[in-house]
Amino acid sequence: MYDSFRDQLRRFAKEKVAPYAAKVDEEERPPMEAYEASRALGLPGLPFAEEFGGQEGDVLSQIITVEELARACASSATTVSTCWIMMLVQRFGSDEQKRAIIPPVVRGEQRSAWGLTEPKGGSDLMGVVTSAKKTAGGWLLNGTKRFITNGGWADWYLIFARTEADKFGIFLVSKQDPGVSFGAPERKMGLRGSPTSDVILEDCLIPLDRVVGDPVRGGEYIRAGLLASRLKYAAHGLGIAQGALDEAVAYTKSREQFGRPVSDFQMVKGMVADMAMRVEAGRALLLHAATLVMNNDPGAKKYASMAKVMCTDAAMSVATDAVQLHGGYGYLKDYPVERMLRDAKVTQIWEGTNQIQRLMIAKDVYAG
Ligand SMILES: Cc1cc2nc3c(=O)[nH]c(=O)nc-3n(C[C@H](O)[C@H](O)[C@H](O)COP(=O)(O)OP(=O)(O)OC[C@H]3O[C@@H](n4cnc5c(N)ncnc54)[C@H](O)[C@@H]3O)c2cc1C
Numbered sequence: 001m002y003d004s005f006r007d008q009l010r011r012f013a014k015e016k017v018a019p020y021a022a023k024v025d026e027e028e029r030p031p032m033e034a035y036e037a038s039r040a041l042g043l044p045g046l047p048f049a050e051e052f053g054g055q056e057g058d059v060l061s062q063i064i065t066v067e068e069l070a071r072a073c074a075s076s077a078t079t080v081s082t083c084w085i086m087m088l089v090q091r092f093g094s095d096e097q098k099r100a101i102i103p104p105v106v107r108g109e110q111r112s113a114w115g116l117t118e119p120k121g122g123s124d125l126m127g128v129v130t131s132a133k134k135t136a137g138g139w140l141l142n143g144t145k146r147f148i149t150n151g152g153w154a155d156w157y158l159i160f161a162r163t164e165a166d167k168f169g170i171f172l173v174s175k176q177d178p179g180v181s182f183g184a185p186e187r188k189m190g191l192r193g194s195p196t197s198d199v200i201l202e203d204c205l206i207p208l209d210r211v212v213g214d215p216v217r218g219g220e221y222i223r224a225g226l227l228a229s230r231l232k233y234a235a236h237g238l239g240i241a242q243g244a245l246d247e248a249v250a251y252t253k254s255r256e257q258f259g260r261p262v263s264d265f266q267m268v269k270g271m272v273a274d275m276a277m278r279v280e281a282g283r284a285l286l287l288h289a290a291t292l293v294m295n296n297d298p299g300a301k302k303y304a305s306m307a308k309v310m311c312t313d314a315a316m317s318v319a320t321d322a323v324q325l326h327g328g329y330g331y332l333k334d335y336p337v338e339r340m341l342r343d344a345k346v347t348q349i350w351e352g353t354n355q356i357q358r359l360m361i362a363k364d365v366y367a368g
Pocket of ligand 1: 113114115116117120121122123124146147148149150188191196346349350351352353354355356359
């Protein structure tokens with residue numbers, strides 16, 4: 001079942017996503033062609049419940065989707081999968097929120113984003129200073145969220161804000177709400193087809209029923225959501241690594257030096273073998289972690305972190321080697337590996353940097 005799903009996604013990515021990957025990178029604009037095509041396939045609604053129009057795609061089908069999209073275009077994979085953050089509303093929101101907000105997101109008519117990171121930091125999640133105060137007229141939000149994927153482009157923002165001294169809530173903020181504005185689009189090294197900006201909340205007053213679940217349990221909800229989303233970020237890195245390996249194999253077979261394809265040279269073969277091993281090791285760990293998450297295994301968290309680090313470190317090293325195997329041409333924008341190398345870097349930084357992931361893995365290992 002998963003094999004045919006993967007084949008379908010691979011064909012889709014090759015035909016509808018890959019042709020625009022260089023263009024959206026060059027033009028630094030959202031991947032609209034790929035996004036519209038993904039809507040036709042129902043991908044923005046993949047993980048959501050059927051009652052809201054979704055496809056109830058499980059964790060494995062989600063990571064396969066992200067991997068195959070990222071293999072063709074990392075920005076397109078980011079744009080589609082960021083909309084799945086509304087699964088937090090399906091899981092923890094009220095019936096009214098689910099009925100009002102999820103169906104348009106599932107249909108891809110409305111887009112979503114999430115705001116955790118702030119100018120003072122992303123690693124120290126519990127250090128956020130954005131505040132949400134309950135008033136007679138609604139929740140009053142103040143603060144700035146930094147590096148927000150889909151910032152300015154999304155219709156809905158899940159904002160993580162401090163509600164009490166050491167308690168946090170998650171709030172549904174609409175682009176149309178008073179007091180919401182956006183910073184200039186960030187000019188990035190890679191992932192240029194994925195919009196990123198500040199989300200600025202200045203005396204932003206939203207209705208009382210826009211809090212997701214309990215206003216003091218936001219930290220718990222985020223931690224629960226991070227488990228599955230970490231796997232998607234791992235899959236994103238894995239897709240970039242696989243895409244770079246594909247390019248390196250094709251190029252080294254066609255490029256000739258000393259009267260032979262460079263793929264004939266042992267040193268090249270050794271590099272390609274190492275690249276393939278990194279990709280397969282990442283994929284094996286990711287599939288294992290996904291199975292544990294789907295089975296609600298208590299050990300899943302450590303494996304999700306391990307998969308995130310393995311797959312995203314593979315993205316960076318395989319993309320670097322793919323550029324090397326292209327020689328001087330790998331350094332030119334004419335070849336996809338140049339973009340893949342730039343896209344790979346962020347995967348080690350976001351969703352908990354790989355240093356933070358290593359700290360969490362070590363903590364679990366020492367705890368036995
Ligand atoms: C393109 C892009 C898109 C993003 N999209 C989103 C989004 O949609 N929503 C969102 O909320 N955020 C988003 N982020 C933010 C991202 O999650 C943060 O950048 C990331 O969590 C790191 O936070 P920081 O940048 O503040 O770095 P810092 O936390 O300031 O870290 C700086 C360095 O110190 C290291 N460090 C920090 N603490 C420790 C420690 N205890 N031990 C060891 N090393 C440590 C870090 O690993 C890092 O190398 C995005 C970022 C980028 C670049």
